[in-house]
Amino acid sequence: MKTDMVIAGVGGQGILSIAAALGSAALDNNLYMKQAETHGMSQRGGDVQSFMRISDKPIYSDLIPKGGADIILSVEPMEALRYLPYLKKGGYVVANSSPFINITDYPDEAELVKTIEALPNYVLIDADEIAKEVTGSTRAFNFVMLGAASPFIDVPFEYLEEGIRKIFGRKGEDVVKMNIDALHAGRKFSQDNK
Amino acid sequence: MQKSLLLGVEAIAQGAIDAGMSGVYAYPGTPSTEIAEYIQHSKLANERKIHSEWSANEKTAMETALGMSYAGKRTMVCMKHVGLNVAADCFMNAAITGSNGGMIVTIADDPSMHSSQNEQDSRVYAKFAMIPILEPSNQQEAYDMTRFGFELSEAFGTPVMMRITTRLAHSRAGVTPVTDIVAENEMSLPKDKQQFILLPGIARQRYKLLLSNQEKFEAASAESPYNQYTEGSDKSLGVIACGLGYNYLMENYPNGDCPFPVLKVSQYPLPRKMIQKITSECDKVLVLEEGYPVVEEMLKGYLENEAVIGRLDGTLSRDGELTPDMVAVALGFEVEEGMAIPDLVSARPPALCVGCSHHDVYKALNEVIAEYGEGRVFSDIGCYTLGALPPYRAINACVDMGASITMAKGAADAGLIPSVAMIGDSTFTHSGMTGLLDAVNENSPITVIISDNESISMTGGQKSSAKGKLEDICAGLGVHPDHIHVFTSLPKKHEEVKDIIRKECDYQGVSVIIPRRICVQKNVRDQKIKKALKAKAAAKA
Ligand SMILES: Cc1ncc(C[n+]2csc(CCOP(=O)(O)OP(=O)(O)O)c2C)c(N)n1
Numbered sequence: 015m016k017t018d019m020v021i022a023g024v025g026g027q028g029i030l031s032i033a034a035a036l037g038s039a040a041l042d043n044n045l046y047m048k049q050a051e052t053h054g055m056s057q058r059g060g061d062v063q064s065f066m067r068i069s070d071k072p073i074y075s076d077l078i079p080k081g082g083a084d085i086i087l088s089v090e091p092m093e094a095l096r097y098l099p100y101l102k103k104g105g106y107v108v109a110n111s112s113p114f115i116n117i118t119d120y121p122d123e124a125e126l127v128k129t130i131e132a133l134p135n136y137v138l139i140d141a142d143e144i145a146k147e148v149t150g151s152t153r154a155f156n157f158v159m160l161g162a163a164s165p166f167i168d169v170p171f172e173y174l175e176e177g178i179r180k181i182f183g184r185k186g187e188d189v190v191k192m193n194i195d196a197l198h199a200g201r202k203f204s205q206d207n208k
Numbered sequence: 209m210q211k212s213l214l215l216g217v218e219a220i221a222q223g224a225i226d227a228g229m230s231g232v233y234a235y236p237g238t239p240s241t242e243i244a245e246y247i248q249h250s251k252l253a254n255e256r257k258i259h260s261e262w263s264a265n266e267k268t269a270m271e272t273a274l275g276m277s278y279a280g281k282r283t284m285v286c287m288k289h290v291g292l293n294v295a296a297d298c299f300m301n302a303a304i305t306g307s308n309g310g311m312i313v314t315i316a317d318d319p320s321m322h323s324s325q326n327e328q329d330s331r332v333y334a335k336f337a338m339i340p341i342l343e344p345s346n347q348q349e350a351y352d353m354t355r356f357g358f359e360l361s362e363a364f365g366t367p368v369m370m371r372i373t374t375r376l377a378h379s380r381a382g383v384t385p386v387t388d389i390v391a392e393n394e395m396s397l398p399k400d401k402q403q404f405i406l407l408p409g410i411a412r413q414r415y416k417l418l419l420s421n422q423e424k425f426e427a428a429s430a431e432s433p434y435n436q437y438t439e440g441s442d443k444s445l446g447v448i449a450c451g452l453g454y455n456y457l458m459e460n461y462p463n464g465d466c467p468f469p470v471l472k473v474s475q476y477p478l479p480r481k482m483i484q485k486i487t488s489e490c491d492k493v494l495v496l497e498e499g500y501p502v503v504e505e506m507l508k509g510y511l512e513n514e515a516v517i518g519r520l521d522g523t524l525s526r527d528g529e530l531t532p533d534m535v536a537v538a539l540g541f542e543v544e545e546g547m548a549i550p551d552l553v554s555a556r557p558p559a560l561c562v563g564c565s566h567h568d569v570y571k572a573l574n575e576v577i578a579e580y581g582e583g584r585v586f587s588d589i590g591c592y593t594l595g596a597l598p599p600y601r602a603i604n605a606c607v608d609m610g611a612s613i614t615m616a617k618g619a620a621d622a623g624l625i626p627s628v629a630m631i632g633d634s635t636f637t638h639s640g641m642t643g644l645l646d647a648v649n650e651n652s653p654i655t656v657i658i659s660d661n662e663s664i665s666m667t668g669g670q671k672s673s674a675k676g677k678l679e680d681i682c683a684g685l686g687v688h689p690d691h692i693h694v695f696t697s698l699p700k701k702h703e704e705v706k707d708i709i710r711k712e713c714d715y716q717g718v719s720v721i722i723p724r725r726i727c728v729q730k731n732v733r734d735q736k737i738k739k740a741l742k743a744k745a746a747a748k749a
């Protein structure tokens with residue numbers, strides 16, 4: 015059992031909550047995990063990434079080697095492509111199709127979609143829209159994304175639900191339910207469209 | 209014992225709390241900031257009243273920690289690598305005074321400059337000061353070594369450096385804490401009443417003691433559980449793997465079957481016998497270290513011993529952090545990179561937040577400076593440094609904390625008038641005040657803008673020592689009250705602010721302009737905390 019995943023996005027988009035849920039799930043089930051994240055300057059709207067590694071054997075490097083990632087999970091379409099050198103042959107790109115545009119030279123969106131659709135293995139999902147449909151707000155879009163990546167993560171799906179329960183438990187059952195619903199919706203989309 | 213999911217920095221913080229530390233002293237700086245923050249929020253630390261308030265700068269932090277050590281208690285001082293430049297005077301001399309209560313100097317280096325001006329390697333400083341270094345390779349070691357570090361410090365009466373780099377600082381893993389949490393030390397004065405008086409006569413003796421201690425430090429490294437020699441059958445190569453370098457080595461041998469002899473180094477001074485063994489039994493020795501080629505240079509020497517390979521001969525990149533791929537190539541493995549980054553991907557540099565008060569300052573400043581000609585704005589370190597990027601391209605310098613004011617003064621001395629300094633509130637109280645005093649004493653024609661967002665924002669919105677004090681400090685240093693302007697920074701005041709800047713640029717003396725508005729992010733965070741406290745109080749009632 016081993017999954018190496020690059021989680022990508024833009025500073026402020028909250029990609030760390032995805033990593034936190036996954037990390038807590040891994041730890042509670044006695045798996046090894048390492049998760050390197052970006053703090054500091056890039057958090058001001060720059061590109062940020064987290065390297066998430068889960069395994070049933072000890073993990074050494076905090077960084078994922080190039081060509082070693084099973085999954086690139088990106089909460090933003092352009093950021094998904096920035097990490098392609100890390101993707102393993104046969105690995106999956108799971109990307110949110112809603113762009114986050116805070117630069118003047120953001121690429122043409124149709125071109126961007128075309129580029130992603132030309133990848134061998136991808137799931138392109140409008141996580142903002144699905145979150146809104148299922149939970150009434152876009153807030154849980156991060157967990158739609160985790161759900162969409164879940165079929166490719168070599169960790170039992172129940173663990174992810176547990177992880178969400180653990181990190182949102184303090185905020186009440188409503189918040190837990192919202193994020194778990196988002197997780198399921200993302201997973202379903204992925205299973206129907208992969 | 210249940211594992212906790214901790215960042216490297218958090219593991220150090222928890223390790224310090226569990227090892228009976230009585231106070232942490234720090235000034236924020238990526239990637240070190242979360243050590244003090246973790247302690248500020250720790251339940252046990254709060255129950256024990258462990259000191260964790262921010263210091264005004266790294267020098268005051270280091271000195272205060274030394275004072276706590278003098279009084280017999282365990283203490284840690286934390287900063288980023290460049291902070292140690294600021295604290296270096298105390299640091300070098302603390303090696304000579306030695307410590308009383310255990311003292312750990314935790315320095316977080318930032319190779320590849322993710323959030324820094326340079327990538328200096330703090331091991332050079334520890335070597336310069338001749339004190340032991342601990343360099344954990346993973347989160348569990350970071351936790352364990354903190355306790356070990358306090359014990360080492362007290363055993364030898366010396367401050368100990370804990371050196372980490374960005375990757376460990378900001379990577380999480382499961383950490384198993386100890387069950388026997390240590391009580392704090394009782395207060396106790398140093399046995400030798402003169403230990404901390406560095407008058408030449410005493411300092412010479414202390415220095416001799418430090419020199420004679422080197423052998424003991426080396427013996428401790430030889431016995432350290434953190435330095436390990438693993439035999440290997442293929443002696444065509446030996447690998448010395450320092451700190452995180454060990455992980456990148458082992459990443460390439462997932463089944464633990466590295467054929468070469470390996471010396472894992474996590475405690476310095478280097479364990480000499482083990483170094484001699486690996487260099488004598490292997491044809492070549494590859495040195496893997498994060499940062500400068502410190503160990504490599506020692507072994508390679510001036511005579512360029514060709515058997516030693518690493519960053520100096522191009523086997524590894526001379527700059528930047530190590531990566532598993534880089535190490536793989538050095539070990540002769542092929543790296544199968546994924547697909548190339550498509551051309552349409554644009555860079556996404558960090559930028560000032562929407563609504564940030566620094567925007568208003570730069571808009572006004574740029575228009576006024578255009579009237580005088582470009583090349584005269586000396587900026588400093590903080591979120592406002594992003595004014596260097598488009599759309600503003602407003603600044604001409606960013607060097608070290610406080611340098612805006614003094615560089616503007618020097619340029620004015622050279623005839624560049626007006627010269628403008630652009631500095632943040634926290635940077636001003638960190639290192640700007642003394643420079644302003646220099647300018648006041650010579651009535652230099654400079655205009656200092658302290659863009660006051662009531663927060664240390666670049667590092668995440670910590671409490672600024674400057675809060676509510678700036679105008680009084682400037683007046684106290686002797687800036688004439690007619691040339692101190694304080695106002696709320698708002699877009700609608702654009703023309704008014706331009707008039708003030710222009711008027712003060714024309715004034716042939718020191719002026720200080722303080723546009724003030726709280727950082728947008730800090731405000732959101734403060735409101736959240738307030739709401740949570742209110743909810744808590746309501747739940748109690
Ligand atoms: C000597 C040193 N210590 C710490 C840092 C890290 N650092 C960079 S910017 C900054 C905060 C500056 O705060 P302020 O001047 O108030 O500006 P703001 O970010 O709030 O705009 C800090 C602590 C550094 N670069 N150098």
Ligand code: SF4
Pocket residue numbers: 058559560561563564565566591661665666727728729730
């Ligand atoms: S964090 Fe605060 S000071 Fe920094 S850019 Fe954002 S609003 Fe401005």
